[in-house]
Amino acid sequence: MAEWFVAKVADMADGDRRIVTAGPHEIGVFHKDGAFYAYSNYCVHAGGPACEGILINKVVDIIAPDRTYQGQAFADELHFVCPWHGYEYDIKTGECVGNRRLKLRKYDVVRRGDDIFVVA
């Protein structure tokens, strides 16, 4: 395992991300809401660049107590979306939200002084 440079802390604002090619690994590193997350950039579906799509909150159906449908809303859970076909992943876990048994490989992110590294 080695540490691969991602960015200076000051250069990676909240909401930013980087795609890091670290030897044979291709890793998406997200900085969101004060935390860093790093996942394999290969979608579990067809191998698309899973970490390169948009960030969007989970969509939920609003079902009233009488079980009637009352429209849709965004939940707090944040997803990133594979731009090839739309597979969505929970940014906090790397789980594929269509089937949470499927997960992207997760990598550790470490901070050394002013620098961010990913461990791969």
Added chain:
Amino acid sequence: MDMPRSEVRNLRFDEFSVEKHLEHAAQQARARNYQDFLIVDVDSHHYENESHRDIFSYIDNPVIRRAAMDSMGRTGRSAMLNSQVGYQDLDGRITRAQLRRFEKTSGDTHRDIVTTKRWMDAIGVDYACLFPTPMLFLGLHPQVEIEAALAQAYNRWLCERILAHEPRLVSMLYLPLNDPEAAYRTVQEFGDKRGVTGFMVTSPRYKPVHDNVYMKTYALLEEMGKPIAFHAAYNWDDRALGMTNRFISVHALGFMWFNMIHMANWVVNGLPERFPKLKVMWIESGLTWAYCLMQRLDHEFMMRTSDCPSLKRKPSEYMREMYYSTQPMEVPDDPSVLAATFKMINAETQLVWSSDYPHWDFDLPSVIYDLPFLGEQAKRNILGGNAAKLFGLDPKVVKKIP
């Protein structure tokens, strides 16, 4: 082999490179040695609406040509051409749908040729059969003469501006089936043009394919050795499909619905007996529908032979001699289910791989190449060999995987 490297890339959403977008596809192509064998994509797309000004200039009728030109840029109720409600790009989640307009091209070669060859090489495709996109709904246009006029213009434009200039691109041209005479003339006019590998019927339409008015067109196709294909799409205005409230529903059902109807009519009315040498292909319905319909028709045929007296064999036996494009190929968790489907349709000789690129649910060749129950020769047949025979293509590999 990909060399280990270290690189940090920032993402931008105001530029687009198809090579970058499909870099992982090219990695797959190199890892699986696609350079060693032919891959033919029997169903891919361009966006002909981006060339409407050019295409409209090919419309013969001056009144319709003027109306088309005047309608440029108008949408909705002021548009001349019909469309469908739909959010195929998942409300912006499939980013290439919007970003592809940022792709840079230069030189005199038509942009559609340049951009198409880029994704073909990235995916590992030697030849691609190119189809339009908005025109997939043209069979629903309320004015028959508009369908016929646009079909004639598009076909002529495609032959002159695209197919004549790029041997790796072929097409099955649009058949304006709502105007039977125009459909016949289309085969007559374009059947021998360079790059024309057959003719395509857009499936959402409401004239039955067994109507006597089409027999001379089928006969001409059979005589010329040109296949006919039925390209699926949906119609959210269809009374049954109109009950669905999400795109996933209308897409999953709609892309089977019309092809199931056309197939049932085609077989039950004995068209395979009337046109035994006419090659028939079914595009973009996936595979499960055929497996389903074979069993349904066979079951009822044994009780109701009087309903289809032209048939000398079970419906499934005719269906097993037709061709099926793969995409969007359903991949169940249990591969034995898919293996059974392949067996039912004689996949080794009748299945032809398709990408549907750049549409939202495109497939890569790996969807076939990685199947555990296929041998190497079967994979190569499905990925290119079967289509090369069907279309009469040179089996020499011509792609350049980046």
